[in-house]
Amino acid sequence: MALAKRIIPCLDVENGRVVKGVQFVDIRDAGDPVEVAKRYDEQGADEITFLDITATHEGRDTMVHTVEKMASQVFIPLTVGGGIRTCEDIRTMLNAGADKVSINSAAVKNPDFVREAAERFGSQCIVVAIDAKKVSQPGEPDKWEIFTHGGRKPTGIDAVEWAKKMVDLGAGEILLTSMDQDGVKNGYDIGVTRAISEAVHVPVIASGGVGNLDHLVEGCIEGKADAVLAASIFHFNEYSIPQAKEYMRQHGIEVRL
């Protein structure tokens, strides 16, 4: 018996409401992130990730209340990402009840922020989110680059080297989104997932592009991910979390049932 691979549903939250739509048959208000999180918790999700896509300050305050509410009702780990730029942002989210925060563009802008955050709060709560896109042409050796601004802005930074650097600075976990796959539902980019998972000693969460349960299995087995994150396949009731876990178990993956 071993450590279970984690399944993490991810909710995009804007102004305190889940966006992109979440459809559970018997939920009255599908837009309330706490209700949705509770449902995933009941289904056996191993963690929850809230991604705050709010642009305004008022919206951010709403997010803090959402986290507080979730933390008093759902007793599995909660990661909050989106707009985490300062140690003050981190403290606010941890005090509200988040267990981890995910840092993305602020790390690209100032890598030292990751070190400062890890020293102050401990690596266990610092997740660095990496958005990677393949930049090598067919026939060339594989190469992936970090992109920011939702995959629009290239940085010229090599994704594998970047992941190693983030871990050296104190990241306790890497949330890797393979951008060319995201939303396309062709599965994770297994190449970059495996390259980064093998390059670092901390857990790697695979994200982006999940369209079916085989993708989750591939992420764990071929991609060597320690956790798999997905949004839409769970939101739209295509698959439930127990279904996903049962399928993974049948493929020899250790899961928490």
Next chain:
Amino acid sequence: MSNIAVIDYGMGNLHSVAKALEHVQPGVEVRVTADPELVRSADRVLLPGVGAIRDCMAEIRRLGVDAEVREAIASGKPFLGICVGYQALMEFSEENNGVDCLGEFEGRVNFFGDDLKDADGERLKVPHMGWNQVYQTQDHPLWANIEDGSRFYFVHSYYVKAKQSELVAATCNYGVDFDVAIARDNVFAVQFHPEKSQKVGLQLLQNFLNWDGRP
């Protein structure tokens, strides 16, 4: 109705523990505090903790939490240590080039190592993060209604090896076998996070609130 002191020495998210206790027993009075008077007047005491042991121990000593812990343990009231609050009860931790801990239990806190491997030779990530199986090694009121081998949520890079194996209440395996719960009289301490371990974790906290402090 219980009145519980969650000892606050500035390390980590104590909100979750407090909320989980309030959830399993609505109306329970939870005080997140380092005030010795409040800890003394509590019926039950909980010592949590996350982060680096050097910083934790420094704050524990600076705030006089070490004396509060010793007094609470000696008083016979139910006492629960969680994560670094469990490690702090040992004699010594390898973390941060070696840190002396409270020494309530004989034993050491060791690093998982950079080349940790499972039985098949597959490399294991550190920190040990996620849901792993907990094997109960003795009957205890805190294990009531919790199936042996249940998965609890862990996040740590250092593990406890207790010297007095008869006090170990549960073990786990992650490349190495290690001790994840210890019990002596009114003291129970665990490496995992019951407040983040969904049903089984809430059950353990419920058991703690029901416990009279006797094994």
